[in-house]
Amino acid sequence: MAADYHDIMYETDDRLAFVTLNRPDKLNALSNNLRGEMIHAMKEAEADENIAVIVLRGTGRAFSSGYDLSPARAAGEDSPYVDPRSLLPDSGSTHPGPMEWARHVVATNWVIWELSKPVVAQVHGYCLAGGTELATICDFRIVAEDAQIGYPPVRAMTTMDMMWAPWHLPMAKAREFAYVGDSFSGTEMERHGWANYAVPGDQLADFTDRFARRMAHIDNDMLMYSKRAVNRQYELMGIRTGLWSGTEIQGLSSYRPAGGEFGRRSREEGLKAALEWRDGPFRDFRGAYDSAPKDRPVAGTE
Numbered sequence: 001m002a003a004d005y006h007d008i009m010y011e012t013d014d015r016l017a018f019v020t021l022n023r024p025d026k027l028n029a030l031s032n033n034l035r036g037e038m039i040h041a042m043k044e045a046e047a048d049e050n051i052a053v054i055v056l057r058g059t060g061r062a063f064s065s066g067y068d069l070s071p072a073r074a075a076g077e078d079s080p081y082v083d084p085r086s087l088l089p090d091s092g093s094t095h096p097g098p099m100e101w102a103r104h105v106v107a108t109n110w111v112i113w114e115l116s117k118p119v120v121a122q123v124h125g126y127c128l129a130g131g132t133e134l135a136t137i138c139d140f141r142i143v144a145e146d147a148q149i150g151y152p153p154v155r156a157m158t159t160m161d162m163m164w165a166p167w168h169l170p171m172a173k174a175r176e177f178a179y180v181g182d183s184f185s186g187t188e189m190e191r192h193g194w195a196n197y198a199v200p201g202d203q204l205a206d207f208t209d210r211f212a213r214r215m216a217h218i219d220n221d222m223l224m225y226s227k228r229a230v231n232r233q234y235e236l237m238g239i240r241t242g243l244w245s246g247t248e249i250q251g252l253s254s255y256r257p258a259g260g261e262f263g264r265r266s267r268e269e270g271l272k273a274a275l276e277w278r279d280g281p282f283r284d285f286r287g288a289y290d291s292a293p294k295d296r297p298v299a300g301t302e
Contacts, residue, residue, distance in 0.1 A: 004080075007034035009059075010041040015052040015216035016209075017045035024060025029068035030130050036081030036089040039111055046115050052216040052223060054115070055208060056138060057122035063147070066129030067105070067161075070271055099251035102161035105130065106247050109137040109162060110240075113231060116224040118215065122208040123186065124201060128285075129153050133162040139227060141194060142208045143186035144201040149194070150183030152285055156278045156299050157262045158253040163246030167239060168194045183284065258300030 009020040019041045021028040028034075038056075045051045058064055067073065074087055086094040091107035112119055112134075121138040127149045135141050135149075143149070151160055165174035169192050177184070190198035199207045215223070253259065266274035272286065279287025280294050287294075 005037045005041065006079075007031060008037045008041060010044065012045075012048070012051060014213070015050065016212050017041075017048070017051045017054045019045070019054060019056050021056075021058040021064055024058075024062075026068065027062040027065035027126055028058040028060065028131070029065050029070075029073075030134065031068040031073045032082050032088050033079045034068075035108060036079060039089050039108065040081050042112065042115060042119070046117050049220065052117060052218070052220055053212045054117055054119045055122055055212050056119055056134075057205075057208075058124070060125075062125035062131075063121070063123045063127040064131030064134060065126050066131050066153070069266065099254050102158075102247035102250040103244075105133065106162050106243055109133060112137045116227070117220065118223055118227055120208060120212050120215075122204060123147050123149070123195070124204055128183070130161065133160075133164060136162070136164045136168060136194070140196050140211070141189075142204065142211060143189060143195040143198050144204045145185065145187045145198045146201055147186035147189075147198075148183040149186065149189050150181055151177060152181040152183075152279055152282075154178060155181045155282065156258070158259070159250045160246065161250055162243055163249070164243070167234075167242070168192075182282070256300075261299045 007021070007023055009018075009022050011018050019038055021034060021038070023029060023031070023034060042054055045054045082088055083090045083094060088095060088104055089108050091104060091111065093107065095104040118139040120140045120142060121135040123135055123141055123143040124147055125144070127135055127147055129151050132149055132151060154160060160178055163178065165177045169177060173192050176182070184192070186195060186198040189195045197207065197211070262274050262278060265277055275286040276289055276292035277296060279285040280292035280296055281287065283294065286292060
């Protein structure tokens with residue numbers, strides 16, 4: 001089965017299943033095919049009675065840099081892991097109409113929320129934008145102390161697709177994360193409560209393995225009911241309504257006067273140039289490059 005995957009790797013070891021994002025040359029950017037393969041593999045693990053816990057991780061320098069912003073995101077016409085009508089991972093709807101991206105990715109993330117087995121995210125390097133959403137929907141997050149976790153698209157593109165920050169961070173930090181897009185270290189995210197543990201990078205894999213195997217001593221049905229019991233409490237507190245409502249605001253934010261500026265620059269100048277324009281004044285990510293405009297006008301005022 002693993003040989004059928006192109007953008008992930010899937011393997012099992014005793015009571016654990018490992019789903020590994022495998023686009024290291026793209027910092028594991030989340031293409032539609034990658035996300036479709038990932039969900040398929042997680043369902044395979046869910047159906048395997050020998051598996052108790054799923055570990056989600058990434059190859060190369062990053063857990064994930066976020067959703068693939070290049071035309072390659074939609075590639076997958078011949079992939080069995082995306083819906084042939086929408087070319088999106090199957091989340092029940094084909095999500096027709098404009099500005100449905102956020103609704104689609106949240107719907108896909110609910111699949112992980114509803115899996116009967118716990119998922120542990122092993123986070124290193126960059127964990128940005130959609131990568132934070134993917135890690136957040138997992139049951140647990142073990143992070144490298146020097147990981148960089150942030151949401152830079154809020155600087156010039158749209159609001160967060162999945163507005164998870166108020167559910168996982170103190171109010172002041174949730175606002176900082178959702179307004180400014182700066183990155184927080186793994187150590188900081190543990191302190192704020194988003195990560196279960198932050199450990200040195202060279203200990204991350206071993207620590208995550210021990211954490212997952214300890215949980216795997218519990219029988220599958222007990223883990224399923226414990227996960228379901230916790231999930232339902234958050235649902236009674238309104239997490240589903242909250243995250244769904246966030247997708248509507250994301251759609252509205254794309255229609256603001258400056259909403260198309262990043263896309264226009266990406267089409268005319270290339271994605272790297274658009275990222276440098278977005279991050280230039282902040283002097284981080286691609287904004288740290290010498291070619292990035294450090295003092296550019298605010299979007300929409302040029």
